[in-house]
Amino acid sequence: MxxxxxxxxxxxxxxxxxxxxxxxxxxxxxxxxxxxxxxxxxxxxxxxxxxxxxxxxxxxxxxxxxxxxxxxxxxxxxxxxxxxxxxxxxxxxxxxxxxxxxxxxxxxxxxxxxxxxxxxxxxxxxxxxxxxxxxxxxxxxxxxxxxxxxxxxxxxxxxxxxxxxxLDLHQFAFQARHQAGPRLLLVGRLVEKKGHAVALEAVARLHALGIEARLSCLGDGPLRNALKEKAQKLGIADRVLFYGEVTNEQVHDAYYTHDVLLVPSQTATDGDQEGLPNVLIEGLACGIPVIATRHAGIPELVQHESTGLLVPEGDAEALAAAILRLMETPGLVARLSYAGRLAVEQLHxxxxxxxxxxxxxxxxxxxxx
Known part of the structure; x- marks a missing residue:
């Protein structure tokens, strides 16, 4: 036994x-x-x-x-x-x-x-x-x-x-990406360390440049009302969807129906940090290109311009620029998509x-x- x-x-x-x-x-x-x-x-x-x-x-x-x-x-x-x-x-x-x-x-x-x-x-x-x-x-x-x-x-x-x-890779089929469109995805509880506020500011910057971008936020939490108010003040309420608590199956499906996964993690004011967000591993396994921050253990999986793009914590301008870069560079999207899956296979x-x-x-x- x-x-x-x-x-x-x-x-x-x-x-x-x-x-x-x-x-x-x-x-x-x-x-x-x-x-x-x-x-x-x-x-x-x-x-x-x-x-x-x-x-x-x-x-x-x-x-x-x-x-x-x-x-x-x-x-x-x-x-x-x-x-x-x-x-x-x-x-x-x-x-x-x-x-x-x-x-x-x-x-x-x-x-x-x-x-x-x-x-x-x-x-x-x-x-x-x-x-x-x-x-x-x-x-x-x-x-x-x-x-x-x-x-x-x-x-x-x-x-x-x-x-x-x-990750059980049999449950996360790889779908190669060759271009990035306007459908942005952010998965996680609505808490400070997940960086939702920075993502909203990045979408607002793209909107000001006349660039179409829509953000889906999957997850619920104590900042829901504050984030909705922020989206309203930024003039992007019609471009941001807050889905609330969702199932793992809904998250899984979202990897294939969106174009870019945002993981703008940051150190919260109370010191709270990520370990390595599980959504990051899942997203890379599915092939969706990832933009994340240089935070905690994230750079151990997301290597800049190799398996994803990295931006500083709390930097909405850099996040918006990275999103725009993926939209304008199909070759980079394809390279990140394949390399991200390979990294998960090797490490996770x-x-x-x-x-x-x-x-x-x-x-x-x-x-x-």
Whole structure:
């Protein structure tokens, strides 16, 4: 029987966290068990465990608020005997220190973005991360840039592995592009770090030049009303569509019905940053040309004029110029389209992600006396 891995995330899962779902469902040599307090999305056909009964759930939610191990996990480990525990996001990793200490199970923690950018600036979290760095067994960063952030937070380099998000490329057919039209696409929650406001300003600049451009914004969030008002003030309300929350299938279809994918990510005022936006990997796999920013781990996949175009964070003028350049340069569009797909095949295949994570598990279990 394959060794069991207990995967824990307080909320399993948010719609944007498809990368976690893909990993767990496609493990080859390890048997996944999923534990959570709040089952939400991507739970079908998985062994999902939650506290038994309302009182146990309330107790464990309270323990979560105190950043301690939910108690139901102890009984779960006794019954199912996992070989190791894998926590997803640093916050939940810290919560499982007590479980690892009392059970003797190795603790693997994956970091994905805001847990290494914004969270360490919150009260008490640098101290908590120092404890996690000492007591965690292995740490997984989604990008090289994120690994550097972990090093600055005091995590030991010898126990950090970089494992890039993986994509099932059979589900993202490549459609070569040979020209870029006016249909622009931006996918992501309507929050500051996604850069929607900059994209609106870029569309307004193109409009002022008499250039036709229409922007589809897929996703919802707290900035929806403010962004709609901004579009109105910029005089482009009729050129911007806010679709609200959409399904993964709708996002997938949008890659093929739009001409340019915009990923204008930026560091938010509270320090929040991306890891590597999943939409970027998906879009490149589908062949849509990408314009993104020099932000966090993005340049590790989007290399300027090779697999996409890069512009500075927060620079609407540069973003508008890059859009116009794609519209006017069909040869560049074709080159980026093919190179983007090849980069995803080389760096972000599902098989590579699963193999890299299972190599971490192997290394952890080899070290157990």
């Amino acid at each position: 394959p060794p069991r891995v207990l995967h824990f995330k307080s909320i399993y899962l948010n719609r944007s966290e498809t990368f976690i779902d893909r990993l767990i469902r496609h493990l080859q040599r390890y048997d996944p068990i999923v534990a959570t307090l709040f089952p939400k999305h991507y739970t079908e056909n998985l062994p999902i465990y939650t506290p038994s009964g309302w009182w146990a759930w309330r107790r464990d939610c309270w323990l979560k608020q105190l950043n301690r191990t939910p108690r139901f996990l102890y009984g779960l480990c006794r019954r199912l005997q996992p070989a190791l525990v894998h926590a997803h996001f640093g916050l939940d990793g810290y919560r499982l220190i007590g479980l690892a200490r009392k059970t003797g199970l190795p603790l693997v923690v994956s970091f994905y973005g805001h847990d290494v950018s914004r969270l360490p600036d919150a009260a008490g979290w640098q101290r908590r991360y120092q404890r996690l760095a000492l007591q965690g067994t292995r740490f997984i960063a989604a990008t090289e840039a994120m690994k550097q952030q972990l090093l600055r937070l005091g995590f030991p380099e010898t126990r950090i592995a970089v494992v890039r998000f993986g 295949s599902l098989e590579r992600m699963v193999g890299d994570v299972e190599a971490v598990y192997d290394d952890v279990l080899k070290c157990i006396p």
